Amino acid sequence: MKRLINQAPAAPWRLALGLLPFVLVLLVYLSASANRLAENPDDPLLPSIAAMADTFADVATEPNRRTGELTLWVDTSASLIRLGLGVGIAMAIGLVVGVLTGLIPYANRTFSPFVSVLSMIPPLAVLPILFIALGVGEVAKIALIVFGIAPFIMRDIQQRVEELPRELLVKAQTLGANTWQIILRLVLPQVMPRLLDATRLALGSAWLFLIASEAIAATEGLGYRIFLVRRYLDMELILPYVMWITLLAFLADVILRLIVRVVFPWYRARRS
Amino acid sequence: MSTVTLKNVWKEYGRDVVLENIDLHVDSGEFVTIVGASGCGKSTFLRMLLGQESPTRGEMQLDGRPMPDEPGPDRGVVFQKYSVFPHLTALGNVLVAEELGHTRFTGRLFGRHRREARERARKMLASVGLEQAANKYPSELSGGMQQRLAIAQALMKDPKILLLDEPFGALDPGIRQDMHELVRELWQRQGLTIFMVTHDLKEAFELGSRLLVFDKVRHDPQAPGAYGANITYDIPLSHATPHPSVYRAVGQRLGLDADVVTHSSTAEEEG
Numbered sequence: 028m029k030r031l032i033n034q035a036p037a038a039p040w041r042l043a044l045g046l047l048p049f050v051l052v053l054l055v056y057l058s059a060s061a062n063r064l065a066e067n068p069d070d071p072l073l074p075s076i077a078a079m080a081d082t083f084a085d086v087a088t089e090p091n092r093r094t095g096e097l098t099l100w101v102d103t104s105a106s107l108i109r110l111g112l113g114v115g116i117a118m119a120i121g122l123v124v125g126v127l128t129g130l131i132p133y134a135n136r137t138f139s140p141f142v143s144v145l146s147m148i149p150p151l152a153v154l155p156i157l158f159i160a161l162g163v164g165e166v167a168k169i170a171l172i173v174f175g176i177a178p179f180i181m182r183d184i185q186q187r188v189e190e191l192p193r194e195l196l197v198k199a200q201t202l203g204a205n206t207w208q209i210i211l212r213l214v215l216p217q218v219m220p221r222l223l224d225a226t227r228l229a230l231g232s233a234w235l236f237l238i239a240s241e242a243i244a245a246t247e248g249l250g251y252r253i254f255l256v257r258r259y260l261d262m263e264l265i266l267p268y269v270m271w272i273t274l275l276a277f278l279a280d281v282i283l284r285l286i287v288r289v290v291f292p293w294y295r296a297r298r299s
Numbered sequence: 300m301s302t303v304t305l306k307n308v309w310k311e312y313g314r315d316v317v318l319e320n321i322d323l324h325v326d327s328g329e330f331v332t333i334v335g336a337s338g339c340g341k342s343t344f345l346r347m348l349l350g351q352e353s354p355t356r357g358e359m360q361l362d363g364r365p366m367p368d369e370p371g372p373d374r375g376v377v378f379q380k381y382s383v384f385p386h387l388t389a390l391g392n393v394l395v396a397e398e399l400g401h402t403r404f405t406g407r408l409f410g411r412h413r414r415e416a417r418e419r420a421r422k423m424l425a426s427v428g429l430e431q432a433a434n435k436y437p438s439e440l441s442g443g444m445q446q447r448l449a450i451a452q453a454l455m456k457d458p459k460i461l462l463l464d465e466p467f468g469a470l471d472p473g474i475r476q477d478m479h480e481l482v483r484e485l486w487q488r489q490g491l492t493i494f495m496v497t498h499d500l501k502e503a504f505e506l507g508s509r510l511l512v513f514d515k516v517r518h519d520p521q522a523p524g525a526y527g528a529n530i531t532y533d534i535p536l537s538h539a540t541p542h543p544s545v546y547r548a549v550g551q552r553l554g555l556d557a558d559v560v561t562h563s564s565t566a567e568e569e570g
Contacts, residue, residue, distance in 0.1 A: 192381035197351055199384075200370035202456055203400035212395060212406045216386045293386050293436040 074263040083267035098252070099271075106249040107275070109165065110237050113172025114226060117233075120177045122222055125184025126214055131206070139185070146178030151239055163244035168237065175236040176229040183225040187218055220291040227283045234276055301327050301362055301373075301459035301492050303348070308357035310343055315524030317343050318513075321357070323530065325509075330486050330493045332507030334500055334549070339513045339528040341496050345464050348494060349376055361459065372400060375458030379465045382449035383437045389448050390433040393420040396455035420455070427451045427481060443474035447481065454485065463495035467502070479506055500549065510534040512549055 036044055060073035074082075086098040124142065127134040154171055161167040191214065199213045241250030249272055253265045287294060303325040310318040317340040325331055335341040346352045347359065350370045359366040361373065370376070383392045397416040398408050408416050424430050427447040437445050446466055453461060463482075467475045483506060486493055497503050503510055512532035519525040532549060 194378045194381035195384065197349065197370050198376060198378070198382060198452075199399070201349070201372060201374060201376050201453065201458070202396045203372035204406070207404065208399050208402075208406040212399065213384060217384075291386070293438060 071260045071262055074266070078263050079267050082263040083271075086264065101247050102249045102252050103271075103275070105245075105247045106237060106241065109168050109241075109248070110172065110233055113169045113237070114176065114230065114233050116169065117173045117175075117177040117180055117229070118222060118226055120173065121180025121184055121225070122215075122218070124177075124181045126188055126210060126218060128181070129185040129188025130210065130214055135185075142178055142181050142185075146182060150175035150236060154240060154243070158244065168240040168245070171236045171240045172233050176233050179229050179232070180222070180225050183228075184218055184222060187221040187225075188214055191217060220287045220294040223283050223287050227280055230276065230279055230283075234272065238272075302360075303366075303460060303492070303494075304358075304360040304363070306358045306360075308347070308354045308359060310340065310347065310352070310527070311355045316527035318354075319527035319529055321530060323511075323533075325492065325494075327492055328490050330491075330506065330508040331495070331511060332503035332509070333494065333496045333511045333513065334498070334503045335513030335528065337498075339515065341513045341528075342464060344513065345462055345494060345496050348460070349374055349462055372456045373459045374462060375453035375456055375460070376462045376464065377446065377449045377453055377466045379468045382466075383445055383452060385437050388434050388436055389424060389429055389440065390417070390420055392437070392448055392452050393423050393455055396420075396452050400456065423451045423455055424448075426485075441474075443470050443478060446470065446478060450482070450485070454489070458491075460492045460494065463493065465496055465498060468498060475502070482506065504536065507536055510536055510549075 056073065057076070060075055063070045063073050064075060083099070087100070088097065090096060091098050124138065128138050128142065129135070150171060153174055154167075157167040157170050157174070161170055195213060195217075196209065199209045204212065237248075238250030238253075241248040242254040245251035249268060253268050256264050303323070305321050305323040308318065308321040309316070321344075333341045333344065343352065347354055348366070350367055353368045361367075367373070376382075384395065387395060394416055395406075397420060398406060401412070401416075402408060407413075421430065421433065424433055427450055429444060429447055429451065432440060432444060432448075437448065440448065449466070467478050470478065479502065482493075485491065495503075495507065510532065511530050512534075513528045514531040515526055515528045516531060517526040534549075
């Protein structure tokens with residue numbers, strides 16, 4: 028018998044093993060739901076798959092009676108715009124600060140301790156301050172996402188820049204590059220795929236901050252909706268919404284990976 | 300003309316002396332190979348020539364003027380690893396050398412200038428035998444091809460001196476032989492001044508026109524860092540084969556395996 032670390036499943040098993048936990052969770056849910064509904068058909072806690080599908084189709088296709096809008100799409104676009112702006116701004120700030128503190132000793136000495144302290148502040152504790160200072164509109168929500176993930180991206184990028192082989196920086200200088208050209212032609216291209224990697228990792232937190240701020244003050248948005256209908260124990264809507272959010276998060280991750288693979292073909296090859 | 304002159308150069312890290320009192324004059328067109336036991340400061344010496352480090356005491360001159368204390372286009376370099384930019388193709392790696400000097404803000408050339416630069420870059424690639432690999436990324440090239448690319452990239456700037464830091468240390472013997480021919484040919488054709496650090500004594504003897512041996516002359520067992528290394532041998536190499544006794548003496552000085560030395564020297568005698 029080989030050691031456990033030396034055994035790997037054969038091809039058909041890999042897929043099956045990957046699916047197994049999903050199937051198990053589904054089965055547990057189905058049986059629990061069927062049991063509860065058999066006792067009380069109006070039980071709201073574990074709705075049937077059919078009921079959830081109906082409700083989801085409803086919010087996706089039927090105009091809301093009060094506002095006349097398609098709830099799901101209004102919520103989705105509101106949330107994605109906030110998320111996109113927040114993440115985009117955080118990436119831009121993270122890239123600029125990270126490259127400067129990673130490459131330029133004076134910038135490092137000046138800003139590095141500040142960034143370290145900044146990243147220790149729990150972003151959700153700052154949320155009330157943001158609401159007071161910026162109002163309860165869009166700006167505060169976007170600011171929370173930026174505040175939540177920009178320090179992480181800054182530090183990650185700084186570290187990646189510091190990890191660049193010293194030889195490459197020397198080589199660029201012997202080719203006549205000034206500091207700006209070194210940033211433009213050497214550091215930025217090398218760090219870009221790493222920025223996308225860092226963003227992928229930060230995306231989970233970004234969703235957290237988005238939903239938290241929407242839960243507290245919003246008039247539309249995915250997080251707003253699930254916290255709104257929580258008051259009525261409306262699991263028929265909450266569960267599909269959570270799955271929808273998961274799907275969006277998953278797609279964002281896939282897209283970022285794809286961009287890295289297509290735009291930076293040298294990146295993967297180099298790491299292996 | 301590009302001469303290198305060192306006057307009473309010392310390099311110390313805190314209380315540790317790495318190099319002590321180095322005097323050296325190298326003329327234009329010399330091919331200086333540098334050997335020495337590990338930790339004897341030969342890489343430090345090369346980094347000082349490069350401008351990555353500055354001497355603690357003494358004076359370094361390039362063409363009679365003080366050596367700039369940061370790396371610049373007058374001194375090209377090829378390292379053992381990480382010598383080329385992984386995010387650029389072979390052609391891009393050579394082209395970037397052309398682009399960096401000419402454009403201050405964008406670091407890129409456009410239009411006619413770009414086409415001309417491309418042409419020069421292609422010629423340079425061809426001169427190191429890489430015309431077929433122009434569109435490949437370094438990760439798709441073999442170790443030897445990567446080093447060829449690094450040399451082509453360094454030569455694009457027409458450096459006054461070319462510094463090679465164990466450039467072939469990680470290559471297979473056969474490939475290494477090819478690289479020797481390439482470097483020898485480029486050196487003779489372009490009249491370069493080359494400094495090359497190597498671990499390989501045979502390589503040092505065969506390739507250079509002058510061999511420097513770095514070693515510590517004085518030892519204090521109580522304080523290993525008290526004395527630094529100096530140039531203990533400075534051997535002009537005509538490309539007649541070196542006398543085996545010279546070979547053996549240098550080998551012993553460096554504490555090299557007697558077998559290696561004898562083997563190499565017999566090979567020399569036969570050749």
